[in-house]
Amino acid sequence: MEDNLIESISYILPAAVSGFVTYYIFNKLLLKQNSNEKIALLSQRKKEALPIKLQAYERMLLFCERINPVKMLVRIKPITEDTQDYLQLLIANIDQEFEHNLVQQMYITDDSWTAVVATKNTIINKLRQVAETVKTANELRENVIIDYSKTLPPTDTVISIIKNEVKKLL
Numbered sequence: 001m002e003d004n005l006i007e008s009i010s011y012i013l014p015a016a017v018s019g020f021v022t023y024y025i026f027n028k029l030l031l032k033q034n035s036n037e038k039i040a041l042l043s044q045r046k047k048e049a050l051p052i053k054l055q056a057y058e059r060m061l062l063f064c065e066r067i068n069p070v071k072m073l074v075r076i077k078p079i080t081e082d083t084q085d086y087l088q089l090l091i092a093n094i095d096q097e098f099e100h101n102l103v104q105q106m107y108i109t110d111d112s113w114t115a116v117v118a119t120k121n122t123i124i125n126k127l128r129q130v131a132e133t134v135k136t137a138n139e140l141r142e143n144v145i146i147d148y149s150k151t152l153p154p155t156d157t158v159i160s161i162i163k164n165e166v167k168k169l170l
Contacts (some may be wrong), residue, residue, distance in 0.1 A: 056107035062103045064155040078137030086137035119154040
């Protein structure tokens, strides 16, 4: 009986060890395969998201170019000589451009979005500030163009930030 027990153990023990080793190897293999699949899926998602992100950065760059005070004042001429009417026209144009691009914040970094919003607000505040000191719409236009010809407009800073973000993506 003892011989039968030892003989049974001599058959069962190698089979159990082989089974355990096989289980361990297959388990590790499956985990590695799942990991590789996840990496491939993430890589594919990044490839698909890159064009969307680049387009968002392009649109924000275009937004900044369109609200650049000098370019905007050259593009949008006053309809009347009333300063407040012209100021409201300019602010409405900036707000309309901004609202048109509002969804782009989903695809750009928080730092870039914060810089865009700050630039928009800075330009609007500057326009209001100059509007308080002038009497006509043409004076407003001239004074803002002169002010921004002496210093860099805030849009240049945001454009630089956007370009750096795009370089990081590529």
